[in-house]
Amino acid sequence: MTHAHTSNTAAPNHTSYDAIIVGGGIMGSAIAWFLARRDDFGGRILVIERDPSYEFASTSHTNSCIRQQFSTEINIKVSQFGADFVQDLQHYMGPDERLPDCPIQSFGYMYLANSESGAQVLRENQALQARCGAGTQLLSREELDARYPFYALDDILLASHNPINEGYFEGATLFDWWRRLGREAGVEVLHDEVVSITRQSGPEGARVTGLVTAAGHTLSCGLIVNASGPRAALTAHMAGLELPVEPRKRLTFIFDAAEALGQTLPLTIDSSGVHVRSDGAYYMAGCAPDDDAAVAVDDFDDRPELWEEKVWPAIASRIPAFERIKLIRSWVGHYAYNTLDQNAVVGPHPELANFYFANGFSGHGLQQSPAVGRGLAELIVTGAYQSLDLTPFAYQRLIDNRPLVEKAVI
Ligand SMILES: Cc1cc2nc3c(=O)[nH]c(=O)nc-3n(C[C@H](O)[C@H](O)[C@H](O)COP(=O)(O)OP(=O)(O)OC[C@H]3O[C@@H](n4cnc5c(N)ncnc54)[C@H](O)[C@@H]3O)c2cc1C
Structure with missing residues (x-):
């Protein structure tokens, strides 16, 4: 994959952000762009990425295919939206004459x-x-x-x-354009590594309040999204949470x-x-x-x-x-790899309501990124999924040990 449009800051422009996304791979970039384009959000968005070359990100190692042959309705519908989205970037991301075609x-x-x-x-x-x-x-x-x-x-x-609508598409194109248009819409990308997350208990339960980076920046935030790919369990752990993703x-x-x-x-x-x-x-x-x-x-x-x-x-x-x-x-x-059921974990933690997961995508995260980006942005801004209900991916099933069984895992 090429990453011609990367432009990262070495130091954050602010000490406080409304949303901080940990990881700038396809998921982090999708969520940032979907949030930034909403008129009803208007908050500051920071993506923190430890390796802006993305050399070791799953996004750079992907096979970039999309399918509807799943055994659960949610995975089918998520990919159907993915197929619509990539094949009509002009409708979903435009109008913008620079946007390329992204056929399947x-x-x-x-x-x-x-x-x-x-x-x-x-x-x-x-x-x-x-x-x-x-x-x-x-x-x-x-x-x-x-x-x-x-x-x-x-x-x-x-x-x-x-x-x-099942086969190969240029995932790199989608990734590039989410990052480019996200940046143009005000998303800030910081080249740094999140090393700790702070949380606070209050009358309405626990909340994350901020984080510290390897370069020593202490930032406060309204919410954190864990989009850290195969390192997701490490990021969850910083917030005091278990996540069976390896x-x-x-x-x-x-x-x-x-x-x-x-x-x-x-x-x-x-x-x-x-x-x-x-x-x-x-x-x-x-x-x-x-x-x-x-x-x-x-x-x-x-x-x-x-x-x-x-x-x-x-x-x-x-x-x-x-x-x-x-x-x-x-x-x-x-x-x-989510060891419970190899399916995604999406949405907030039930006891840490402003810490959101976008994790555990195994071999289907690229095709799921449009639906997950859109869904998390809806949830963050309005408090509920508005288009496709992603509740089957909620963290609660990990607590209940209730696998979302998908028989067509590759
Ligand atoms: C071999 C292979 C084939 C695949 N084939 C397909 C396919 O055909 N179709 C499909 O849909 N999917 C496929 N996938 C899956 C898909 O590529 C992934 O699900 C998707 O890329 C995951 O994106 P992500 O953003 O969650 O993770 P990543 O791309 O891994 O991005 C996470 C980012 O977080 C950063 N990060 C982690 N921790 C921190 C921290 N503490 N601070 C700052 N930054 C941090 C990392 O540096 C990384 O860049 C495949 C995956 C692989 C490995």
Whole structure:
């Protein structure tokens, strides 16, 4: 990703802000922009970002895809708004003649089921997605073979594919424009690290009152938004709160194939857990390591053995043409992984009402950023969600140990 429009201050312009957002990745930038554009807010907004190069941010390691094939209504609707938003930046962010187009390359995701229980999940998901207006289609092995003859399908019972508003989009474009227009609307971005948060108890419960940065700035604020990606638990901890979100490694591989498939490869989720899709003239594959555990926030060591041991065998047995491929490059990124249910945590803490979460997005935060940015801005300004109700993502389910089960996690 390029970050041509970054402009950060080394010292804050004020000692007090209405809203301070910890982390300036896609979430922090979305929330800042949605807040700044509201006529009914008018407060001072500060984004504090420890690394304005975003080298290690999840936002820079993303695969930048969007889908409606989820098993929960909220995730489907959140992504449907994401798809509307990115494809009509002029409507949502304009009018502004500088705004670029941000189309979705709708190659669709292809879920493959190799068991009757897996097939039943696809049927149920497709029914729900269809009720929500998504274009998901179920494909028998014969139908799949006729449309995509390159797959080896002996073990496959059923597939699901959605060719509408599902595929790749330029997440970097969205990120750049949120930051550029946010700054133009008065959002201040401070290059610094939040190291502690102060809270106070009062007759109406506890509240955060301010924070201290690594450079020694003490700032007071009306509210804090935790948008610190895989470091979210550290930021929550500063406010005295637990958050079961941890960094987990996810690997991405770009490869060239000697034998082209002759058509665009949908984002295919293999039963091995490896996923693979077209990436321009190349292909992209991704996976988790087998020993998927929490890693240190600064551990980005590559796992090159996974290419030979896991990814290549999996994709070559699913797509025999991929016997002859060449690895071009790979990278390691971190999911912000919610160990309860791998779903987002959005909204205030029930006992610390002016500390807001925008955390735990695993592998779907990029597509969720428009709906989460809009929703949190609504909640902050009006006290309630006005458009799409994001209450299913509320922190309370962590206290109640009530997972928001999403069966289509990648
Ligand atoms: C390999 C991979 C593939 C993915 N593919 C997709 C996909 O196809 N589609 C999709 O929708 N999503 C995808 N995602 C997920 C998506 O990229 C993330 O959910 C999203 O980028 C999260 O954005 P964020 O702003 O929450 O976190 P980040 O981008 O990590 O930003 C958080 C920022 O907070 C800053 N920060 C942290 N602590 C502090 C502090 N104390 N003080 C100041 N700054 C701080 C960090 O420096 C960082 O810049 C993928 C993720 C990965 C890793």
